[in-house]
Amino acid sequence: MxxxxxxxxxxxxxxxxxxxxxxxxRQTINLxxxxxxxxxxxxxxxxxxxxxxxxxxxxxxxxxxD
Amino acid sequence: MxxxxxxxxxxxxxxxxxxxxxxxxRQTINLxxxxxxxxxxxxxxxxxxxxxxxxxxxxxxxxxxD
DNA sequence: AACAATTGTCAATTATATATGACAATTCAA
DNA sequence: TTGAATTGTCATATATAATTGACAATTGTT
Numbered sequence: 001m002x003x004x005x006x007x008x009x010x011x012x013x014x015x016x017x018x019x020x021x022x023x024x025x026r027q028t029i030n031l032x033x034x035x036x037x038x039x040x041x042x043x044x045x046x047x048x049x050x051x052x053x054x055x056x057x058x059x060x061x062x063x064x065x066d
Numbered sequence: 067m068x069x070x071x072x073x074x075x076x077x078x079x080x081x082x083x084x085x086x087x088x089x090x091x092r093q094t095i096n097l098x099x100x101x102x103x104x105x106x107x108x109x110x111x112x113x114x115x116x117x118x119x120x121x122x123x124x125x126x127x128x129x130x131x132d
Numbered sequence: 133a134a135c136a137a138t139t140g141t142c143a144a145t146t147a148t149a150t151a152t153g154a155c156a157a158t159t160c161a162a
Numbered sequence: 163t164t165g166a167a168t169t170g171t172c173a174t175a176t177a178t179a180a181t182t183g184a185c186a187a188t189t190g191t192t
Contacts, residue, residue: 014168025151030170037149038106040179041125048126055121059107060114080138091181096140103179106149139188146181151174158169 004058005033007051022046070124071099073117088112 008018015033019026024043032039032047039047048054074084081099085092090109098105098113105113114120 016168026169027152027171028150031150034170038108040104040106040149041110042104043150044107044110045125055126059111060121061111082138092139093141093182094180097180100140106179109180133192135191137188137190139186141186142184144182146179148179149177151176153174154172156169156171158167160165160167162163162165 004029004047004051007053007058008033011051018047018050021050070095070113070117073119073124074099077117084113084116087116 008015013021015029016026019029022029022043023046028039028043031037044055044059048058051058074081079087081095082092085095088095088109089112094105094109097103110121110125114124117124
């Protein structure tokens with residue numbers, strides 16, 4: 001689905017630590033990693049910044065149309 | 067702020083039409099164009115698709131750090 | 133000037149993202 | 163195999179995204 005977990009583990013931090021750095025609750029991170037909901041743009045941007053990547057890489061799924 | 071209005075006008079459609087195509091209320095489009103709030107990721111993705119662009123182009127503001 | 137289409141905005145409501153606290157399940161090192 | 167850290171999940175509460183309807187302000191056309 002999305003690749004937040006992989007980026008998080010790549011920098012070796014826990015959900016708790018990622019939550020702290022992006023200023024949300026740990027449960028929010030958990031739900032997002034498990035694809036259970038739909039974060040706000042602001043949070044997506046904070047996630048991308050903290051994970052050292054960008055919006056497209058984290059959230060843009062190319063849909064091929066044939 | 068963001069460049070949704072420019073992309074919308076580039077394809078020559080009204081807020082009402084963009085709202086219809088992204089399946090939200092016109093007021094929602096208006097608020098987003100005027101930077102008054104924080105859309106959901108799902109909506110950001112629909113906007114990027116309808117406007118023929120991508121998340122980074124619409125919403126990723128590069129912060130230079132020096 | 134008059135009219136139509138578009139945009140800005142307000143108030144009230146509904147849907148849902150996010151918070152908080154708590155606890156069970158799992159993973160992993162001692 | 164015990165215990166600590168991490169993760170999954172539940173229930174309740176709060177903040178805010180998004181809807182609906184309506185109307186004023188603006189822009190564009192004839």
